[in-house]
Amino acid sequence: MATTQRVRVTSGLGERAMGRIFLAPSFAFMALIALFPVFYAIVISLYDIRGFSQEFIGADNYVRVITDSGFLDAVWNTLVFTVASVSLEFLIGMAFALIMHQVFIGRGLTRAVILIPWVIPTAVAAQVWRYMFDRNPGFVNSVLGTDINWLRDPTWAMVGIISADVWKTAPFVALLLLAGLQTIPKDYYEAAKVDGANALQRFWTITLPLLRPAIVVALLFRTVDALRMFDFAYVFTGYSNSLATLSVYAQRYLVRDPDLGYANALSTVTFVIVMVVGLLFISRMGRHMVGDVARKEK
Amino acid sequence: MAAETVRSGRPVRRPRRRIHPAVVGALKLLGLAVVLLWCLFPFLWMGMTSLRSGSAAITEPNILQGPFDLSNYREVFDQGFQFALRNSLVVASVTTLICVPVAALAGYALARLPLAGKFALLAATLVATLFPPVALVNPMYQMYLRLNEWTGINLLNSYAGMIIPYVALTLPLAIFILATFFAGIPREIEESAKVDGATPFQAFLRVVAPLAAPGVGAAAILTFVYATNEFLLAFSFAPNDLNVQTVPVFVGTFQRVGYENPIGQVMAASVLVSIPLILFALLLQRRIVAGLTSGAVKG
Numbered sequence: 001m002a003t004t005q006r007v008r009v010t011s012g013l014g015e016r017a018m019g020r021i022f023l024a025p026s027f028a029f030m031a032l033i034a035l036f037p038v039f040y041a042i043v044i045s046l047y048d049i050r051g052f053s054q055e056f057i058g059a060d061n062y063v064r065v066i067t068d069s070g071f072l073d074a075v076w077n078t079l080v081f082t083v084a085s086v087s088l089e090f091l092i093g094m095a096f097a098l099i100m101h102q103v104f105i106g107r108g109l110t111r112a113v114i115l116i117p118w119v120i121p122t123a124v125a126a127q128v129w130r131y132m133f134d135r136n137p138g139f140v141n142s143v144l145g146t147d148i149n150w151l152r153d154p155t156w157a158m159v160g161i162i163s164a165d166v167w168k169t170a171p172f173v174a175l176l177l178l179a180g181l182q183t184i185p186k187d188y189y190e191a192a193k194v195d196g197a198n199a200l201q202r203f204w205t206i207t208l209p210l211l212r213p214a215i216v217v218a219l220l221f222r223t224v225d226a227l228r229m230f231d232f233a234y235v236f237t238g239y240s241n242s243l244a245t246l247s248v249y250a251q252r253y254l255v256r257d258p259d260l261g262y263a264n265a266l267s268t269v270t271f272v273i274v275m276v277v278g279l280l281f282i283s284r285m286g287r288h289m290v291g292d293v294a295r296k297e298k
Numbered sequence: 299m300a301a302e303t304v305r306s307g308r309p310v311r312r313p314r315r316r317i318h319p320a321v322v323g324a325l326k327l328l329g330l331a332v333v334l335l336w337c338l339f340p341f342l343w344m345g346m347t348s349l350r351s352g353s354a355a356i357t358e359p360n361i362l363q364g365p366f367d368l369s370n371y372r373e374v375f376d377q378g379f380q381f382a383l384r385n386s387l388v389v390a391s392v393t394t395l396i397c398v399p400v401a402a403l404a405g406y407a408l409a410r411l412p413l414a415g416k417f418a419l420l421a422a423t424l425v426a427t428l429f430p431p432v433a434l435v436n437p438m439y440q441m442y443l444r445l446n447e448w449t450g451i452n453l454l455n456s457y458a459g460m461i462i463p464y465v466a467l468t469l470p471l472a473i474f475i476l477a478t479f480f481a482g483i484p485r486e487i488e489e490s491a492k493v494d495g496a497t498p499f500q501a502f503l504r505v506v507a508p509l510a511a512p513g514v515g516a517a518a519i520l521t522f523v524y525a526t527n528e529f530l531l532a533f534s535f536a537p538n539d540l541n542v543q544t545v546p547v548f549v550g551t552f553q554r555v556g557y558e559n560p561i562g563q564v565m566a567a568s569v570l571v572s573i574p575l576i577l578f579a580l581l582l583q584r585r586i587v588a589g590l591t592s593g594a595v596k597g
Contacts, residue, residue, distance in 0.1 A: 015498045019411030023419070026404035026469050033466035034429055037437035044440060096336075099329035106330055112583045113337050119579040123529040123550030124568045128344050131561050139343065142359035171337055172590075179591035214591075228430040230530040235550050247432040247530060254436055254534060263436040271433035278428035282421075 038271060045265035050258075061265035071266065073241050074249035075273075077233070080158060081245060082226040085165045089222055090215075092166065093173025100174065101181045111178075114171040122168065126235035129164035133236075154242035161232040161243065169225075173218045180214025181207070220281040227274045246270040341572065348565035356559050370562035371570070378540045379567050382548035386571075389457055389532075389544055390525035393464040397472050398518045400465075402510070405476025406502055410488070420477065426470035434463050435534045442535070455539045460532055464525050471524075472517040475589055479513025480506065516589025519582055526575070545571045 045062070048055045065071050100110055117125070132139045133150035141147055150156045184207065192202045208215075230247035237243040239252045250270050253263035346361040351369045407413060408420055442453045453459035483506055491501040507514075529546040536542045537551070549571070552564045579586065 015411050016413075018498050018502075019407045019413045022403035022407035022411065023413065025400045026473060027419075029400070030426060030466055030469055033462055034426065034434065037434050037441065040441065041433065041437035044437060096333050099326070099333060103326045103330050105327070110330055110333055111587070112580050113334055115579040115583060115586055116337050116341070116576050119523055119575045120572055121527045121529070121546045121549070121575075123527075123546035124571060125340070127549050127552065127564050128340050128568055131347070131564065132340070132343060134561075136356050136559060137359045137561070139359045139361070167336070167340065171333075174333075175587060176591060179587065224428050224430075228432060230432065231546070231550065234529075234533075247430070250432050251435050251530065251534060254439055255537070260436060260440055264440075267433045267436045271430055274430040274433075275425075275428055279425065282424060282428075 038268070041264040041267050041271075045261055045268055047261045049260040057261070061262050062269070064262060065265050065269055070241050070244070071249060071269075074244050074246050077158070077243060078227060078229075078245045081162060081165070081229065081233075082223060084158075085162045085169075085226050086219065086222045088162070088166045089170045089173045090219065092170040093177055093218070096171065096174035097177035097181055100178050111175070114175055116171075117168045118172045118175075120168070122231035123235055125168050126161075126164060126232045129160065129167070129232075130236050133160045151237060157237055157243050161236050164232055164236075165226070165229070169222060173222060176218040176221075177211065177214055180211045184210045216281070216284065220278070223281065224274060224278045227277060228270075246273065344565050344568050344572070348562060348569045350562060355562050370566035374563050374566045374570070377563070379548060379570065381540045382543055382545045382567075383571065385457070385542055386526050386545040389460050389464070390522045392457065393461050393468065393525040394518050394521045396461070397465045397468045397521045398514060401469055401472035401517060402476050402507070402514060404469075404473045405513075406480050406506065406510075408473065408477045409480035410485075410506075411498075420474075423470050423473050423477075427474065429467060429470070431463070431467060431528070431530050434467075435531065438463060438531075439534060453535070455536045455542055457542055459535045460528075460542075460544070463531050464528060468521045468524050472521055475517045475520070476510065476513050479510050479516075483509050512585065512588060515582075515585045519586055520589045 046056060046058055048057045048060070096114070100107055100114075103110075130151065135141065135149055135151075140150065148156050150160050188206050188210075189202055192206055197205065228247055229245050230251065233243050233245045233248045234251075239248060239256055244252070246266075247270065250263060250266035253259045253266060343361055347355060348370050349366045349368070350361070350363075351365055351367045354363055354365070404423075408416060408423070413419065439454070442459060446452045446454070453462070487509065488501045488506055491505040492498070496504065526544075527546065528544075529550055532544045532547050533550065536544070537547060545567075549564060549567050552560055552567070
């Protein structure tokens with residue numbers, strides 16, 4: 001190190017200056033395009049805006065948010081969707097990852113195919129699933145032998161978007177968990193076998209604890225994505241309150257019922273909810289991920 | 299097996315019933331078949347439905363019942379689906395071309411260069427990946443209107459109106475992936491370039507950047523997929539002008555266009571956009587997996 005310090009020439013760009021210059025475009029852009037609108041939204045949310053008239057009304061829009069039954073429905077819908085879809089995706093994704101980890105013939109093929117649901121745009125997947133559930137021609141009803149109006153009945157419509165989301169993202173979760181499984185040394189399992197641990201004990205005492213970082217990352221990605229979900233709910237039932245998530249409800253006041261002050265209050269509240277949940281996750285595992293870069297750097 | 303005989307000193311365990319290896323193998327293959335079927339069956343339904351024409355497609359759930367022809371595909375092209383494909387390609391490519399080089403600079407700075415508060419910056423980047431796009435919809439719409447009033451530049455119903463927020467939303471993940479990749483390149487390689495007289499910038503451009511090509515590829519793919527997938531902002535800022543409307547908006551809002559049940563046409567459009575994306579996923583499989591799992595499994 002001492003020799004390279006001496007050799008480091010002062011001509012050209014110094015490392016400190018280069019660091020700042022390299023960082024500036026990204027952080028300036030993110031601050032201008034992502035952070036500034038958030039503050040701007042807070043300012044607009046203090047006004048009542050209809051057409052060309054603007055009136056300062058303070059926190060009235062926020063009072064309206066927390067007493068708006070449509071908003072409370074949206075919070076409930078988002079919560080149900082998130083809890084149900086993330087837990088199902090985790091269970092099915094874990095099962096898929098364990099299967100793929102066990103099998104050798106055709107693993108490459110499966111690993112490629114498992115990306116297909118992930119790469120299809122969500123709005124397209126939503127249309128396909130919507131028509132599979134639709135009463136005409138009634139594909140899902142004919143498979144299950146039921147006669148349910150999936151798109152009109154609020155409970156069954158929720159089941160519909162949860163199924164569609166689980167279909168699309170359980171393979172993604174499987175992929176993340178499979179990558180984690182492949183980092184666990186085989187010796188641990190051999191040693192546990194010698195000690196007489198059965199398959200379930202091995203899973204519980206070796207696989208789960210060592211898979212923890214991959215599990216937390218998968219849950220973080222999925223939970224945050226589920227909380228901000230727009231595509232499935234909108235494509236399945238439009239702006240109908242029975243299925244509207246937080247994103248659908250906030251977007252609705254932009255175009256269908258233009259009320260910009262209120263729309264921005266809804267945006268702000270949604271922003272806070274998603275960020276708080278995400279930060280709870282990150283504060284539990286973020287040090288791991290950030291530390292990884294910092295550690296390698298030494 | 300050898301292990302079982304070693305445990306002589308311990309209490310004797312009931313010998314475990316061994317399932318025949320062929321049965322185990324068959325069960326594993328069955329499991330694999332379930333995974334494959336799970337991923338692919340909606341595409342079978344989508345493809346068959348797109349080929350069915352006439353009233354049978356709307357009343358008869360059996361996808362094997364015809365008549366079959368390509369009329370749905372013709373109608374989708376008559377409605378301008380080719381423009382939506384072009385628009386998505388343009389928006390996603392430009393987003394990727396802007397995002398990845400800018401993110402590569404920041405990723406390198408965060409992984410390698412001396413910076414004050416680096417840990418805080420990395421943490422901020424990670425937190426920024428959580429950003430919910432819906433928080434941009436309403437304020438940006440208002441900002442675009444204001445910009446139009448003041449300068450005459452109209453970003454609503456334009457490519458730029460979508461690309462600008464897409465770049466901002468994809469930067470954090472791209473920076474994070476690239477920082478992880480840069481951090482994995484041995485430091486000695488740069489040091490030796492500097493010993494040979496390269497400035498820090500030359501060392502980055504000539505020596506380190508080419509080595510980070512896999513990371514750049516992974517970040518580019520994830521950015522591209524994000525931009526082809528995005529629906530909320532595209533639908534809010536460019537809802538129905540075919541000159542700029544992207545595929546998710548074209549397909550996602552289709553049922554509101556015609557009077558008839560357009561099931562066959564929606565499926566034809568879905569097939570047309572799925573084929574290139576599926577090829578994309580299969581060809582770039584390794585890079586995608588590397589990008590998705592970077593940072594997720596280490597640590």
